[in-house]
Amino acid sequence: MLIHQVLVSMLMWWSEQNSNIQLQTLLAHGDMTQQTLLSDLLGLMDEASAIAREYYRKADELDVIKKGDSTPLTEADTALHHLITGHLRSMAIGLPVLSEESNLEEIATRHSWKACWIIDPLDGTKEFIEKTDQFTINVSLVIDGRAELGIISIPCLHEHWVGIVGNGAAIFSEGKGLSGRAVKTQSYIPPNPLVMLASHRHAPKRVEALMSSLTRSFGEVHRLNSGSAVKFCDVVSGAADVYPRTSPCSEWDVAAGDALVRAAGGSVTDREGHQILYNQRESLLAQPFVAAADPMIDFAQIIFAGR
Template identity: 35%
Template sequence: MLNKVIKLAEEAGEKIMAFYALDIKVDRKDDNSPLTKADLAAHHHIVDGLKEIDPDTPVISEESGVPEFSERKDWDRYWLVDPLDGTKEFIKKNGEFTVNIALMVNRKPVMGVVYAPAMNLMYYAEKSLGSFRRQKAEGRSEQTERIFSEPVDKSHPIKIVESRSHGSPELEAYLEKEGFNVEERVKSGSSLKICLVADGTADLYPRMGPTMEWDVAAGDAVYRYSAEDGIFESGIEYNKEDLLNPSFVIGLG
């Protein structure tokens, strides 16, 4: 099933890239967040594809609306999708946007695919297999490698990844309170931030601002299964009554 989901993410990425070179028309959702035709095209392709791959499993997508908690509270298995994570980065045309597809079982991601089509970069993970990064650089053959991360070590200077769009005084307060010596800051968009911890590019991703469950589930899977032994717990809870996430920190192990 993983290979089918990877292919589905790639196809959704192609849908998104068809709009990338055009003048991007931006609408606004009820919460004032941006919405483009690329979001909707990817959404419909993924939802339709998942119905073919796994017809008996419900899907929650950012663009489909959220079923009432009374309906979904007892779900033991469902798909959680952000068809275009990082819409702001898509509009800015900086390449740092992703397709996120996660399979949730017992409120935890057991499979995740994060695809950045403008960067030809794919991260994917499955509980039974581990986490992987696949990169296709211009003029080079495609390279796939297993990725690992380690829990952050406070006794050494660290590298953090932070949002390109969301800096915050709360982040600085957290770093000072915990006594981290930050030697480098990597700015990135979308769920790539979580993946950069999973592949060891950064040591820590503290997120002090709001996110939704579909923003992080696929990246969370990539992080969880990047442990050499066992599983890293992210501390993120899923299928809550309100899908808004509180602050979290990726990289503590």
């Protein structure tokens, strides 16, 4: 075998043995493998992304409703919610779904769920309405409170970013099935400037406070703005080193990115440096967290100590 063929097959973690024990146990119930699961999910995300783009083309004409937390809702959010929840519920592993657009009745028993899908059918609805291209579709599989699998689809790039904790992460192009390219996070190398992610909507004071705590440890800190869960993909791609979040968001905004970044070799922790648990509390609002490309740096301590 040629060296490059050996390298390519080594990088294709998704065609190898699934070493995520939690996922293995769950898939055994549905007689599924990691490959059949991913192939099914990529087909679903192809369809969802195409529908998202159709709505995006006519975004100026969509009715926008303000929700309780004052975030917007469009017909696109609702259509994607129905498509994705319907498909996930019908899969052989038969798991419940917690979606940003679920009604209270659908998730009334959520605390008794050992495993579930947590999804945001359209993350970055404001970006969608304002046509910045930076909206995503987030799907995560949570087992015993931990995000084990995450997919962030970016319809405007025709890409699906996928991670399974313990196995790896990869980028799959739309319509190309399982022929993807593996990705790993990169270590921070001093004295390079540290790149910190934020959104242009986040309160300036909050962003400045985060930047100054990082400046004390790293010297030069650059800010990169991205909308929605694209920020997690930026951590994985090497475009940024760290994504600290103290502004409000919900568990469906975080879980897929959490699994993706950890699967790619990075870290995602709460302010105490602990792994994030999902669907465990009364509130579905996410706690402050930090996602980082280099897991050897204790960003939680640097950012949150003394706050």
